[in-house]
Amino acid sequence: MSDAPSNTLVPVTVLTGYLGAGKTTLLNHILTANHGRKYAVVINEFGELGVDNDLVVDADEEVFEMNNGCICCTVRGDLIRILGALMKRRQKLDGIIVETTGLADPAPVAQTFFVDDAVREKCRLDAVVTVVDALNLPARLSDSAEARTQVAFADVVILNKCDLVDEAGLAALEERIRSINRPVRIHRAIRGDVSLADVLDQGGFDLQRALEIAPDFLEDESHSHDEDVSSLSFEVREPLDPRKFQAWIGQVLQEQGGNILRSKGILSYAGEPRRFAFQAVHMMADGDFVAPWKDGEARTSRIVFIGRDLNRPRLRRGFEGCRA
Amino acid sequence: MSGAAAAAGSPALAEHDHLLRTRGVEHALDGFVSGCAFSRDGRTVCFATAEGRIALAASDGGAWREIEAHDGSILSLAPDAGPSGFVSGGDDTVLNRIDAEGGVAPIAKGRRWIEHVASFPGKPGSGAGGLIASAAGKQVELRDAAGTLVKTLEHPSTVSGLCFDAKGKRIAVSHYGGASLWFTASKSDTPRRLEWKGSHIGVVLHPEGEALVTAMQENELHGWRLSDGHNMRMSGYPSKCQSMAFSRNGRWLATGGAEAIVLWPFFGGGPMGKAPTELAGVPDAVAVRVAFHPQHDIVAAGFSDGTVLMSDVGTKRVLPVCGAGRGAVSALSFDASGTRLAFGTESGAVAVVDLSAKS
Structure with missing residues (x-):
């Protein structure tokens, strides 16, 4: 970094x-x-x-x-x-x-x-x-x-x-x-x-705003045009454990990085006042702390994957498993 | 990078400047110093900047003058094939000859950045004339000492480095997937291709022609023993190696890319299976430029914090030239007799240090 x-x-x-x-x-x-x-x-x-x-x-x-x-x-x-x-x-x-x-x-x-x-x-x-x-x-x-x-x-x-x-x-x-x-x-x-x-x-x-665009499409399959490339996004309202997240995302990108074209997220780490911005291209990932969460703002962690053959339930369970 | 103010305020670091203060001449240029060289007769020193300017001085550090040489950045600088003057390549796609008085004469203009230049002085009496090589895109253009194009060497991808051997008989060129070794006088259009997957970002030739070594994008070196094409891998670097130099007798290859100067042994079966020797490290900095003394087993190195030092390979004794604080070293060169050392930094500091024995 x-x-x-x-x-x-x-x-x-x-x-x-x-x-x-x-x-x-x-x-x-x-x-x-x-x-x-x-x-x-x-x-x-x-x-x-x-x-x-x-x-x-x-x-x-x-x-x-x-x-x-x-x-x-x-x-x-x-x-x-x-x-x-x-x-x-x-x-x-x-x-x-x-x-x-x-x-x-x-x-x-x-x-x-x-x-x-x-x-x-x-x-x-x-x-x-x-x-x-x-x-x-x-x-x-x-x-x-x-x-x-x-x-x-x-x-x-x-x-x-x-x-x-x-x-x-x-x-x-x-x-x-x-x-x-x-x-x-x-x-x-x-x-x-x-x-x-x-x-x-x-x-x-603001990546966060981009990820907020349509939080409710999360489980909505109606947009599918049978494209081979699609995007999935997930959110978690509870703070995440940075070590769990790093371990999980590392494994996801290692195993599926060929199919995941891009992934990006704004994350709320437990005990951390700043937002963590994450992005990856295939297997190459990078992340950094960015502006702090605002007072009274819901500290929701969001992540999106864009790629082929993405397994929605597995990715969601994995992301949810990163809770602190 | 550690700050200049801290260096100036510290007596310990000021002591490191002793050699520069007592035997050197400093000068400030406006811009990133992209190259420095001494003319072959040793009388003139030349610095090039990323702002397109050339600074010339007598090699004792007197009579500085600056000239506008390129419309853009100067990407490459070498002594001319002749005794005085220099050749420079820029992102204005021009190859220039700079004479000792500061006159600029274009040798060629192409379509691509001229990223690398090298020259060979010729051997009086042997019939081997001087040569100038310049790289633009995938091509290397080989010219005689007068600047007349002799031939164009084609490569599979953009040239990332080039050098002549000690006799001017061969020229080595690095690029994607390996290196090409050409005979300069050959009529044939086919080089010896040395293949190794990946991006090769610089090249040096063993002075006796025993080996060719490239630096690679993946923080390692790759080499080929030229007698049989045997591959050599030299790895373990924490960062990219931007600079390599063989000792005069070819026993040692000095490289940057680590906190210390890394020396690979090219004798006794090395470098295969041998650990490199490390000399004179600077904590929290990286050696970014190295130069071997033209006669003795002494290496000069410039570091990312601005430190410049010399180290004796045999005794490992270190002689500081200057301490941190003038910007990361971006150019470093001995003159042909080894009596002077010149360097420049990313912040535009340049200097010439007199190393001759005091009479």
Whole structure:
């Protein structure tokens, strides 16, 4: 765990999305917007971007497997090098945006932020933002495992090209997205015209609120569209024992980390005034104490798993077994 | 990192600065020092920063001057193949030649960051000319001393390190999945590929060509005995090894990546089955840069807390150069005769220390 306070770490936004969904348009929008902030952008192909920016870095998506006994642990080595070099500059960047190619699995990018100490000392994974095309998303979700994985991985989904679909269609799409990834934040857009506050620096966004969005869907199966990826969330009102939780989550991720794309939670530990924020990408987990619980606030621990073949009763019993 | 104020206020630590104060010249640059080197004639010392600037001084630490050399960060610096001057690569995708007077002349401009440069001075009378190698993306470009492109070496993934052997006959390149060893004069386009799964992040060659060693992402080293391709694993590091150097005779490989300088024996069957020797540790810091003295079995090391010291391999005696407090050491180099040591830090502190015997 990094010693540096998280607010001094440079936030990194990972931008994913299927080919043609509008990632480049969105990037151009971000880079040309008059925000007075300095971003570096790591892309895979020069030439597509219409902006002249001296901090556009051309990279190859070079993924390698860590020899750390973690079977699904793949990492982007090029990012380790590039982030390391960018962090040497005196002028502090307000953020870094990493674009991935259309078919890319977001896991290696996200895992890079857990694996490399030098990266963790200077940067933090702020959010995975997935751009989807409202018109073609239903077809993509049906025919492409990559598209489902990208939606499942997202902290934020930009539902682009909303002018091509009617309101009922958009509402159905949003429901379908949530059936895969319940706590995701969805923003509608036309030609990538989102507010930057909806995309960048999402770290300030309250994970607890995201997990509270629909606590009552917990046992509700009606949202299922028979997607192979879905999300489960659980809550416990009593304080947790940190050691029990660490032991349980460690075992869950070790055994099922291949199927669990992401997991995140806000936890109330017994005798601890601060909230504990936990997140994991496959088997790689990280956690830190964040702001204290407010006076009079219900100290409910919540956790969500997004993945394939999740066993709801077993996970719930396990989480409930972490009570102090 | 321990604070500068604490270091300045502590008599014990101030004592560690004795060598720097009595035999060194300090200077402050604005920016992260990304490299330092002495020219091959030993007359000029050069520091590069992540702000694109080059600082030059006479090697006795006089006549400092700074120049704007790159539009962006300088990622790599090496002495030029010739007796004076330097070559530098930047994230502006330019390979520059810097002369001793501070003149900057571009040698090449590409599409990718120039992350690594190395040079070989040539052997007068042997017909072997000087060479300059630079890495951009998956390619290494090999040039003659004049800067004319001789050939381009292709690799399966981005190059993470390169070095010449002592005779300039071969060049070693690290990348994903292992390393490639090329003959510089060969007409053939195929290198010897040394394979080992994983991300290799730096490379050194044994001075007699007996072994090639890479640093790996997983806090360990991997080596190949070049006579038969036998694999060697050197592990146990608490952090990533960012710096490696062989002793002149090739008996020892010094590395960073731990609280102490780690020395692997390359004799008596080692390093396989041998424990490394540890020299001169700094508690709660990590050795981040190491350099072997060009003649003697003396290692210099720079640490993450700013400490710089030298240690004698035989006697294990430690000679402090300076104590903590100037920022993590990010560049360290001896001159060719071993009479001077230069270093720079992440905070922009740079220094040259005179090590010659006082007459």
